[in-house]
Amino acid sequence: MEPVKTAPEHRRVLILQGRTQTLVFEQKVKDNLPYGSAVRIGSRKVPVPDHISIQGVAKKFNEELVACTVRWLPDVEVVFHPGMASRPKGRDLKLQEEKEARQRAKKLETLDTTTLWSKLEKMYLASSAPFSDPYQYEDRRREKLSFASGSRERLRNGITCLLHAFPCLYKRAFPSGNRLFNRPTVFVYSAYDDRPPAFRVRLWEPDIVWVCDPRFEELLKNLIESNEPVGCRYVNPAAGLSRRSRFVKDSISIAIRPDAPSDAQIRKARERLTRKHPNLSVEFFLSMPIRPRP
Numbered sequence: 001m002e003p004v005k006t007a008p009e010h011r012r013v014l015i016l017q018g019r020t021q022t023l024v025f026e027q028k029v030k031d032n033l034p035y036g037s038a039v040r041i042g043s044r045k046v047p048v049p050d051h052i053s054i055q056g057v058a059k060k061f062n063e064e065l066v067a068c069t070v071r072w073l074p075d076v077e078v079v080f081h082p083g084m085a086s087r088p089k090g091r092d093l094k095l096q097e098e099k100e101a102r103q104r105a106k107k108l109e110t111l112d113t114t115t116l117w118s119k120l121e122k123m124y125l126a127s128s129a130p131f132s133d134p135y136q137y138e139d140r141r142r143e144k145l146s147f148a149s150g151s152r153e154r155l156r157n158g159i160t161c162l163l164h165a166f167p168c169l170y171k172r173a174f175p176s177g178n179r180l181f182n183r184p185t186v187f188v189y190s191a192y193d194d195r196p197p198a199f200r201v202r203l204w205e206p207d208i209v210w211v212c213d214p215r216f217e218e219l220l221k222n223l224i225e226s227n228e229p230v231g232c233r234y235v236n237p238a239a240g241l242s243r244r245s246r247f248v249k250d251s252i253s254i255a256i257r258p259d260a261p262s263d264a265q266i267r268k269a270r271e272r273l274t275r276k277h278p279n280l281s282v283e284f285f286l287s288m289p290i291r292p293r294p
Helices: 054-060 111-127 152-165 214-226 263-276 282-286
Strands: 013-019 022-030 033-041 046-047 063-075 076-080 089-090 097-102 183-188 198-202 211-212 231-236 249-250 253-256 288-293
Touching: 013 054, 013 111, 022 054, 033 111, 054 063, 063 111, 076 111, 152 183, 152 214, 152 253, 152 263, 198 211, 198 214, 211 214
Parallel strands: none
Antiparallel strands: 013 022, 013 063, 022 033, 033 046, 063 076, 076 089, 089 097, 183 198, 183 253, 211 288, 231 249
């Protein structure tokens, strides 16, 4: 069973229009599981099984259904006709827009409500582009990453050289099946609008905030200033569905995660750094340039 992401306030509402009466199917959701399911007919409320299908509801109340309106979010509905291979329609109640799904609905009335909700969500997302301000989880808008100075290759090579000069960064890595946590990683974040580029360093424990030695931090800053990435993407400010207009700009992240260096790579990295920065000492290269934040 697929998790349900779109139920507003952990509650589903399906309005089932029959030949003779309207059935309002209501269901609460907790931890992706339905409970407290009931059908309202006027002022009467009748409990029903939590995993009942629309077809099951129609049979229980001896009603022939002609339309089903799924209240998606407070301002979005999806309408389909049980028993018919027609395309469901998405209705944006806020903007007064209506769009047909790309694919036809087949046997939606036979699905339990959790599966039905997931199925309709996929159909809505696949067909939501024509809406003026659709709901979505992710946004494809993204500026192409470019460099105001230098290049991506020079940035990667420079940071790789810097990390290789400090083999102690690799020695305390905990054994793990995930190689991402066995190597130091530098995340470089692109500049956009008036926001400058930034970076973050992570060692073997991803939940710790790591702080750089001022000298090490200055070397990183110089590398990024000489190879400045520029560009942005749009990110969702919420955990679930959000309207596209609510998405906000954010940096594009570049992860640089070099493998552990050989003796030759360590020697070469230190020679390269000391040529550019003669004041760097052997003691500095032997020290731990990054530490956990107190």
